Amino acid sequence: SSLPRDLQEKYLLTRRIGIGVCGEVRLAFERSTCRKFAVKIINKKNFQSEGTATRNAKTEIEILQRVDHPCLIKTEDFYQTEESFYIVLELMEGGELFHRVKSKQQLNESVAKLYFYQMLRAVQYLHSNGIIHRDLKPENILLSSQDDVCLIKVTDFNQSRILEEAVLMRTLCGTPSYLAPEVFTHASTTGYGLAVDAWSLGVLLFVCLGGYPPFHESFGHQSVTDQIIRGEFTMVQSKWKSVSDQAKDVVRKLLVVDPMKRMSIEEALQHPWLQDQKMLETAHRLMYPSAEGGGAAAAMEVESTSGRNLRKRGREGDGEEQH
Numbered sequence: 001s002s003l004p005r006d007l008q009e010k011y012l013l014t015r016r017i018g019i020g021v022c023g024e025v026r027l028a029f030e031r032s033t034c035r036k037f038a039v040k041i042i043n044k045k046n047f048q049s050e051g052t053a054t055r056n057a058k059t060e061i062e063i064l065q066r067v068d069h070p071c072l073i074k075t076e077d078f079y080q081t082e083e084s085f086y087i088v089l090e091l092m093e094g095g096e097l098f099h100r101v102k103s104k105q106q107l108n109e110s111v112a113k114l115y116f117y118q119m120l121r122a123v124q125y126l127h128s129n130g131i132i133h134r135d136l137k138p139e140n141i142l143l144s145s146q147d148d149v150c151l152i153k154v155t156d157f158n159q160s161r162i163l164e165e166a167v168l169m170r171t172l173c174g175t176p177s178y179l180a181p182e183v184f185t186h187a188s189t190t191g192y193g194l195a196v197d198a199w200s201l202g203v204l205l206f207v208c209l210g211g212y213p214p215f216h217e218s219f220g221h222q223s224v225t226d227q228i229i230r231g232e233f234t235m236v237q238s239k240w241k242s243v244s245d246q247a248k249d250v251v252r253k254l255l256v257v258d259p260m261k262r263m264s265i266e267e268a269l270q271h272p273w274l275q276d277q278k279m280l281e282t283a284h285r286l287m288y289p290s291a292e293g294g295g296a297a298a299a300m301e302v303e304s305t306s307g308r309n310l311r312k313r314g315r316e317g318d319g320e321e322q323h
């Protein structure tokens, strides 16, 4: 397919490194620096209808360019043609969590905890910015390296929605006489909406710890939909015997059918299983490497700025303006 000329001028696109339902991911080299990037190519025709496609894509591109968190994929560049979108992204050499769990059968608990904590922080950031992801799954969690101890990043905001709080507020100002019940019940408030991501994180944690999905057509006679609606999942002894009770408790409190009873992201972050100093230190070192070296680097930083300020103040003393 014909790549946009300006994309080709800036990047050399090479082999395919990932494939998704809506397009592929190619390895790219920035010609001027030889820096490596991933380019996600999204075919517009994959979307159900023209209208929705454009709206979704606009929202997604807006979200991709607006979010700024160490555990959310960062967009370097963006191009589009009649038939496709081209999103230039940071390279995540560990690939998808899906393939990592598959190749290891199941993750050991400390690795699962490190990844899960980062997912919680990423989703906590989205929710605090009024964004519901709505499509959290192992294919959309990327790993920064082949090592177990690595940074993870959430991607694919195609299903994401920006909470229209203002719309709901305006609606509630008008006469309520003609409004349907669900506008007032939890169905339309942010609490309910955000809870869908908590459920998906429960499924993700189940898959990381157990190595298989909680709801699957091969389990028993019920359809996957029925299993989900009933919240019926099975922790197969052979896979779960080595998993701690605290880890299982997090899963059980997220895979709760009633969204109002389901554990929230904030509550999950406070759960005893995640009060693990060693894991938290590792996660923060991965998420905020510039804060590395604790006092030393920070002290250097303070020293130089205060030095600059001191010099500046001195000059201002003689009336010279700083711009």
Ligand SMILES: C/C(=N\NC(=N)NO)c1ccc(NC(=O)c2cc3cccc([N+](=O)[O-])c3[nH]2)cc1
Pocket: 017, 018, 019, 020, 022, 025, 038, 040, 042, 060, 064, 073, 087, 089, 090, 091, 092, 093, 094, 095, 096, 142, 155, 156, 157, 158
């Ligand atoms: C934004 C987005 N999807 N948006 C969308 N509408 N999809 O439906 C999106 C989806 C997936 C990815 N994936 C990657 O960047 C990605 C997948 C992969 C596999 C092996 C190795 C690498 N790698 O970077 O080395 C990979 N990167 C990146 C962005």
